[in-house]
Structure formats: structure tokens, C-alpha cells
Amino acid sequence: MSKKDAQGGSVSMLVLALLKSQEMYGYQIIEELDRRSEGVFRLKEGTLYPVLHGLEKDRLVEAREAASPSGRPRRYYRVTARGLRVLEEQEKSWETYSRAVTAILQGA
């Protein structure tokens, strides 16, 4: 995994987790990330799309075009079964990691 991937790796985990709950389109993902993290995660918006398209290419999410309220067709993304499995693994390794960090910070 290259450096770029490692950085994008945590973003893609967050995006997958968001899409697990519901189908969302690009701008909506940015807003939701901001809202749920209470402002901690505010991505530079352009950088979302390489992550999304990469996930789509790896078949962790799938996209469909649907009409939006404004009339313009919009791309909605949602997680696939494969994506769910990958997300589970990533959540597990994140838990291991964060427990380890917490343990060290609190002194052992």
C-alpha cells in the first residue's frame, strides 16, 4: 500500500461507513462527513471523487443515476456486499489500532 493509499485509506473507510447507512450523492457525502464528525472532517471537496471512483472501480460501492429534486440526474452511491465485508475488516483493524494507541497514551 503506497503512502497515498494509506492516507486515502482512512477516508475511504469513512465514506464506506457513511454509505452503509444510506445511498448518497457526492455533495451529500461531504456535508454528512462534516456534520457527523462535528466539523473535524472537512475534506477538500475535489479529493472526494478519486476516492469514490476508486471504490467504485474496486466494486466496493456501486453507482446509479437517478433524478434529483432539482430535475438534474444525479449519481447516487451505495455500498455493495463486498464493500460491507471490507468495511468490517477495516473497522476491526481500526479498533485494534485505536485500542493500542489509547493503551499507550494512558500509560501501561
Add this chain to the structure above:
Amino acid sequence: MKRISIRPWPRWARVTRNLLLSLLLALFLWASVGAPLPKAAAVRRFERECLVPYGETVLELEEGEAAFTPVCVSASGEAVVAVGPYLQWLDRLEGDGPTLLPLRTTIYSVGWGSILSHPAYMLVHPAAETASAKLTVHNQQGDFTAQGERRGEVFFFVMPDPNGWSSKDWWEPEGYTYDLTCYDAAGGVLYP
């Protein structure tokens, strides 16, 4: 793998489907124009259909030589077959010795400002020591002589233009008689 339903197929699936369909259609098209094959394969196919063992290519006439249709001639011990785009024929051989066969297609050449048409013959399975040969054909139109041109395993005789002719005089066994003389390298007569 789920879906196929209403969603459009993923791109790679569409590519595969298109290529497979194109291949199927191309196959059907090829078959409907008579399944043409390249020369060598066409000769083999004809040999299979005639139930004759595969032979070796002994003579190949290119476009412009034989009535503008390329002909490939193959000879085994049992038979001589010839295949071209618009013709095919088979001669079963009796015995092993040298056999003279008419080439059932016309050889064209240009001479004196007009197109000349020549009947031709092949001497297949000549004796090993044969270095040259001479053929004289007698038929209703007269007597014609030609020197044999060695092409691979056969001697090829291109008769002079008889100025109008019918296949009976040249291709039907009852229509002509011939004298064939074969010489060895030193000029001695091998046959008859």
C-alpha cells in the same frame, strides 16, 4: 454475481458480449458464402471429401497464370486433386508409375496483342532420373508439341495456342492421343 436485470451491464460485460456476438455473426457469414478457406486448407478439405489420402503440393499456379484463377494441385500415391476458387477435380491414379493428366483449366498468356489460351498437362510421379520431357498431343485440331517445365514434383507442359478449341480435344481421354518422351540428365531416353 447478482444483477443483469434492468441495470445496464458493466462495461467489461458489454465488451465481451459485443465481441462474442460479432464473432458468431462473422462465423455465420463465412459459412453462408460457402465457407471459403485459404488454398492449402481448401485442398485438404477436398481431399477429405473425396476420401483420398493427403498429398503433397506439386503445382501451384498463381493468378494470371491459370485462367486468372489460382489453382493448387496436390498428389498422393492414390490420386491427384486440384482446387481453385471456382473449380475442383480429382483424378484417381492407377498404379504407381508416371501418369500424364490434363490440367482442366486454361493457361492464359498475352502474345501478339491478344490473349492466347493454352491447354496444359502435368506428368505426375515421373521417374526419379527424369531431367527433361517432351510431349506431343494428337487430336482433331492437329499435332502439338511442348517441352516439359519442371515445377517441383511434376513436369508441366503448356501446349501452343490451338486457335479455338474444345475441352473434348484436350481433356477427354477419347479425344486425344499423345507421345511422351522422358530423358535423363545425359540426354538418354528413359521412357518409353
Add this chain to the structure above:
Amino acid sequence: MNMTKWKWLNMAVGKIRFAPDRNAVYRELEDHIEDHKAALLARTPSLTEAEAEEQAVAAMGDPEPLAEELAKLHRPWLGYLWRLSQVLLVLAVLALAAVTVLRFTGDIGTRPGYLWEALTWDYSEYFQAKEEVLRSRAVYRPAGRLEVSGYTVSVKEATLDAVGPDDPYSYRLLYLDLRIRPSWRGECMDLRWAVSSVTDSLGTVYPLGTDGGGKPWWGWRDADSWGDLAPLGQKALVTLWYVPEGVEWVELTFGSGELARTLRVDLTEEVEP
């Protein structure tokens, strides 16, 4: 850096080579900018459209590294391959249409009319009995099939007719309804060439074709004279002319050399026609 929406978008997608993909990503990014612009206008009514657009574009970030990332993800080769496959399919369909038309006008291949004739061929129309007086007819169903070089040959029915006006002028014909299954390659025998000799129990030799003269000979005709139907097999009529009296069987020899095989057609057990 004050960039217009249009300029930012073109920079961001500029490195995607395959046009339909490039347009799709352009639309998606444009939609994003518009969504953000609408949200900004809703939140801060004092903003002008131009200012809102500027802010939305600025929030997208630097288009250059983005262009590199997107280009790496949206590689053109599958797109080009897809276009190629579409073109090939269209060409194949057009060629099929052209060949179908030419078949109906008879310029190429077997006309569909011929195909129908071949499938419904009734060879009895070739019987001499249609033109001369039929004195007697005997029908046989000889068993026996021949497997040679991947082909299977069998005689479905044999009809022995005596025709002619009067005794010294009557003669006998034997009609063999031949069925030939093609080889696995879909090739079918060319009877004229595949049959190397025809004889009978009395030792009569039947050459192929005749030059008149009332001597025995054999001929053939098939329903598919153009060869296109080879993969479906062949139906052929083999006719032996001037068959002498007292013949108990006839033999067709196919092929020569080590490929030669003989099919014997037994003419001793008559059946009801």
C-alpha cells in the same frame, strides 16, 4: 486564485482521455459545484451568485493533482475497446443484412428457396417411370451403414424399376436413396468424387456417366448442389442404369487406398412400397 467554474472543471477532467468518461466525470463534478453553490446561497442570502460560485470552486481544491488522480482511475483502454466492440458488432450486423439480401437475389450462397427445396426434396420426380412405361417395381430397405473418415453413409431405400415399352427395349434402373451424415467439421462428401467404383454381384462395372450406347453406368444427383447445407448432411439419389437380371447386391466403394470402404446394398429382401 480566482477560477471560473468552467475553467476549473476543464482542468480537473482534462487528463481523462476517453471522451464519454470525461464527460460523465465533468457532469458529476459540475453537479457537486452547483449543489454547494445552492447550499451557500441558501445559508447566506446576501451572497451574489458569482461570489457563491467562486467560493464553491475554491472549496473544490487544486484541480491539477485531482486531474492526475482521475486520469489514473479512468484509464481509456477499456473505453476504446468498448467502442471497438460496438463498431465490430454494427459492421457484423450490416454485413449480415447485406448477405441476407444477396441471398434472396441469388448472388451469394444458397438461396433460401434452395434450402427449402433441399429439405423437402422428393427424388421420385427423377424416376424414369415418369416418362416411360413402368413394368415392375421392387422396393428394398437394405440395412447396413458405412462409417468412413468421419462420414456415415446409409441407404434409406432402394427401388428397382423395370421400364420400357417392350421386352427387348425394356431395361432396369436401380435408385438408391442415400443419406450421408457430415464429418465433425461440417464437411460433406462430394459423391461424384467420393465414390471410386460401383459394381454388382454379377461383376458388372458401372462407370460414372455415359456416352449413350445402353451399357451400364451410374449417375447421381443431390438436393444440395451448392454445398451450403453440408453441415446438415446430404440426401442424394444414386441411379444405376441398365442393371442386368439376377443381381443380388450392388456395392459402392468410397475412397481409395487405405481409406477405401465398401457399402453393400442387399437386394434380396423386398418390402412393401
